[in-house]
Amino acid sequence: xxxxxxxxxxxxxxxxxxxxxxxxxxxxxxxxxxxxxxxxxxxxxxxxxxxxxxxxxxxxxxxxxxxxxxxxxxxxxxxxxxxxxxxxxxxxxxxxxxxxxxxxxxxxxxxxxxxxxxxxxxxxxxxxxxxxxxxxxxxxxxxxxxxxxxxxxxxxxxxxxxxxxxxxxxxxxxxxxxxxxxxxxxxxxxxxxxxxxxxxxxxxxxxxxxxxxxxxxxxxxxxxxxxxxxxxxxxxxxxxxxxxxxxxxxxxxxxxxxxxxxxxxxxxxxxxxxxxxxxxxxxxxxxxxxxxxxxxxxxxxxxxxxxxxxxxxxxxxxxxxxxxxxxxxxxxxxxxxxxxxxxx
Numbered sequence: 001x002x003x004x005x006x007x008x009x010x011x012x013x014x015x016x017x018x019x020x021x022x023x024x025x026x027x028x029x030x031x032x033x034x035x036x037x038x039x040x041x042x043x044x045x046x047x048x049x050x051x052x053x054x055x056x057x058x059x060x061x062x063x064x065x066x067x068x069x070x071x072x073x074x075x076x077x078x079x080x081x082x083x084x085x086x087x088x089x090x091x092x093x094x095x096x097x098x099x100x101x102x103x104x105x106x107x108x109x110x111x112x113x114x115x116x117x118x119x120x121x122x123x124x125x126x127x128x129x130x131x132x133x134x135x136x137x138x139x140x141x142x143x144x145x146x147x148x149x150x151x152x153x154x155x156x157x158x159x160x161x162x163x164x165x166x167x168x169x170x171x172x173x174x175x176x177x178x179x180x181x182x183x184x185x186x187x188x189x190x191x192x193x194x195x196x197x198x199x200x201x202x203x204x205x206x207x208x209x210x211x212x213x214x215x216x217x218x219x220x221x222x223x224x225x226x227x228x229x230x231x232x233x234x235x236x237x238x239x240x241x242x243x244x245x246x247x248x249x250x251x252x253x254x255x256x257x258x259x260x261x262x263x264x265x266x267x268x269x270x271x272x273x274x275x276x277x278x279x280x281x282x283x284x285x286x287x288x289x290x291x292x293x294x295x296x297x298x299x300x301x302x303x304x305x306x307x308x309x310x311x312x313x314x315x316x317x318x319x320x321x322x323x324x325x326x327x328x329x330x331x332x333x334x335x336x337x338x339x340x341x342x343x344x
Contacts, residue, residue, distance in 0.1 A: 001046070001233065007037075008233065010046060010217040017043045018098060019206055019214075020108030021150045025143030027209050028202055033143070036209070036220040038229060043214050047229055055172040060129045062175035067127045067163055068112055070180035071187075079114050080125070086113075100154050105210050110151040114159075123159035124152040133166045140164075140188050149192045149199065162188040 002009045019027065023043070026034035041047040071077050083091045083099070098107040114123040126148040135141050140162045148160045165185040171178050193199055213220060222230055266273070287298040287305040296307045319325040 003234075006221040006223075007219045008046070008222075009219070010044060012215060012217045013044045015045070016214055017045065018103075018107035019043065019105055019210060020098075021110075021147030022108065022143075024106075024150045024206060025146040027206050028146070030146060031143035035223065035225050037222040037226045040209075040213055040219045041229060044217060044219075046219075047233055056129075059167060059172050059175040059178075060127075063129050063165060063167075063178050063180070064111065064127045066178065067165060067180050067185065070185065071112075071125065071163060074182075075187075077114060079116070079122075081113050081115055081119075083109060083112075103154060105207060106150060106154055108147075108151065110148075110155070113155065114161075121155040121157050123157060123161055124148050124155060125161045125163060126151075128162070128164040129167055130164060131167050131169065131172075136164055136166075136186065140190075145190070145195065146202075149196060152192050153199070153203070158191040158193060160190050160192065162190075164188075 019039075023034075023039045025031040026039045027036050029036060068080065068082060072080055083095075087094055087099075092109075095101075095109070097109060099109050100107045110124050111127045112125040113121045114125065116122050126144065128144060130136070139145075144162065145160070148162060152158060152160050163185065165178070165180050167175075167178065167184075196202060209220075212218070283300075283303055284305060287300060287303065288307075290298050291305070291307060298305045316325060319328075
């Protein structure tokens with residue numbers, strides 16, 4: 001892995017992850033919760049945050065079947081099909097989380113579909129839950145709409161229905177008790193190319209991202225929003241080194257032993273150490289007070305003070321602005337500092 005300017009480069013990956021609906025909006029720069037750089041890291045398997053269920057993901061999984069039943073009854077959707085209806089039980093393992101195996105670039109999983117008499121997909125339904133009703137006040141959040149639009153495109157239909165239930169804080173504690181209704185659940189319908197007249201251009205941009213950055217191992221520029229990932233990528237976690245394991249184990253044991261000894265010693269001589277520190281301060285003040293402008297040493301018995309000239313300080317920003325910093329300065333070799341993280 002090489003850091004080049006504001007991006008990184010890796011050997012072209014042998015296997016990549018596909019560009020799913022949840023990544024589509026981020027690649028286009030239309031997801032405020034995700035970035036193109038983060039998506040690139042996931043797709044190239046350079047870095048991916050470990051997934052952990054939260055109260056929000058658990059609520060979504062628990063409430064989605066309720067939303068599906070609500071839509072079936074409320075809108076008489078006898079032609080609604082779930083992934084289980086189409087792919088059978090344990091559909092995730094059967095499909096490996098991708099319902100579009102024939103597409104080499106785009107993939108993912110839709111939530112539900114409406115089909116015609118020949119079981120051909122007519123409409124994509126995407127189900128969401130949120131406590132941020134304000135995000136849906138004027139319209140569907142763009143990254144959600146793009147997710148559904150991509151799945152509709154891949155299924156060969158223009159029709160999308162977004163379904164979102166607005167939850168209270170208490171609903172996250174007991175999602176099993178939530179009941180979708182007209183008061184807490186909204187539906188928004190749209191046609192892909194009516195909402196996105198340049199949807200084909202969006203697909204082309206995403207395909208370009210795939211060809212030029214994912215397949216070639218060249219990331220998009222990272223920003224401040226990606227600083228946590230960059231910090232992680234710059235950290236070298238060393239593992240499975242027997243020699244290093246033995247060295248660190250012995251060092252850990254000695255640190256513990258010395259720490260215990262220091263604690264015992266401090267209990268015995270703690271008061272004397274504090275008094276000595278105070279005496280050193282007083283002696284230094286006395287010696288310094290006797291220094292003149294031309295002196296650089298003051299001695300009394302075995303005690304002495306040495307005065308060295310202050311270090312010259314430079315205004316790096318001003319030198320940089322005048323174009324002189326690089327001309328009259330050099331960068332030394334990196335300084336490697338060993339640190340030890342104390343247990344809390």
